[in-house]
Amino acid sequence: MMKNSLTNKMKKEFDDIPISQEKIDGAIEAALKRGNKKKLFSGRGVSTYLGAAMILLGLLAGSAVISPTMAEMVSKIPYLNQLFQSEEPGFGKFGMEDLTEKGYNVSNFGIDYRTKTIHVGIEGTQAYYDEVKNEIKNLVSEAFKEQGMDAFKVKISRVDQDKRSEEPSTDQQKKIDEYIRRSSELEKSIMTELKRKGFDIRSAHVRINDIEKFIPLEVLVSEKRIDEMKEIVKEIAAEKETGEFKIKVYKIDPIKEEAEQRWSPVISTIAQGLMGKKDFHVKGVGYSFYPSPLTITIKTSVKSSEPDTEKIAEKIEMEVRRFIESDEVKDKVKDDPYNIIVYSKDKKEIN
């Protein structure tokens, strides 16, 4: 009896405590954002979880016969899905912010995929640099290893503030400004004229500088009067500028463009994940929507004559397909068809 009346009374009064839904949702959003950044970086639970996944994948790779239960188990924790961040594509789940949050004076953070090297630039005195250099190096390489990426070297360097703040001399600056002014003027004339004549033109980002005189034209695929358009552009350029311009036409398909936007975080995750893990032997990842359907090309460093080439190609393709077919990614890329081609070092298709 007593419980009921107290319960009712309490519930009523509790639910009368005023709230601001906006503030509550804001607090939640902030917490999740903070959590997302940290998640794969510092959670001990996560690392054991990932570790287990890696061991399983390793086992799988070693055994030719894959039992269905085993495959099912592994498919629950796909490597690429762990790296995927649909909102802010970056370097998996680790970046510069994770270092600055820890109080380090980091001025740049990037990955050179050609050499598979992570570059971290540190600001400050030589003494500070000597002090934190190894700490940061370990931190970064651990964080990437934790995410399953073991192929990257970490290189720490000191950013000399004096050098960095060195600005181009005023003469140079004047020259650059002048180039920019001329480029944008020509661009404007071209755009106005072409639009007036009813061409389906998207952009004309003119580049005038020491090295080149270049007019890239982005037009919709539906536009057929390409030669006519090039003539007009040539005339306008001759009127405004001296010298020969290189003119190049890029065709844009708005439908494909949209698809490209859907795919871009997915592809960058694939690229990073494949290149970041030694076992895949991947040197580069490319993609093209022209011609349809989307083709993802993966270049490896294995020779087609080597005995386990096929196995590696198969492993790569499986990993990528499993990622693309996962719920999370499917939501994003709809049902766009796609092809995967894996190349060997000697440029043969090996999948």
Add this chain to the structure above:
Amino acid sequence: MSLEKKIKKVKKGSKQAFQDLIQDEKNKLYRMAFIYVKNENDALDILQETIYKAFISIHSLKDPQYFSTWMMKILINNSLDFLKKRDRVIPFEKVEDQKNHQYQKMEEKMDLIEAIKKLDEQYKTVIILRYYRDMTIKQIAEILQCPEGTVKTNIHRGLQKLKITLGEECI
């Protein structure tokens, strides 16, 4: 989507799934925090800290069924931690304030929530969990990690104190 599936998604890092999960809970969680700290800003801070901790440590949640109680446990711990820290520092003006407060207290018309806010932590928590969140003695004992007997005693004493403050007829 089932609770289990959602939690699986959260484990993969999905913010959206987490937001879905706490959709029904978030206001209750905020209100509980508010009861402890008695002001909006601190309650929001505690809510944020709770969500953050839950999100990054969701892997330690073994059974999806316990998600709701698990969240509450984190919230309560955060609130108590916060109070411990805050109470170590009492600004000087407050000391004067508290003296005067003693006299005013009896005259104030007290409603239930005010009375609960004024309870000591050990009574406050069990009363909220029992009567606001409808939890069983057993569940409360699990959350607070103490024997069921202690929970019963604290509920009993808490109610006694409420009665004294509010007068018999209110409860």
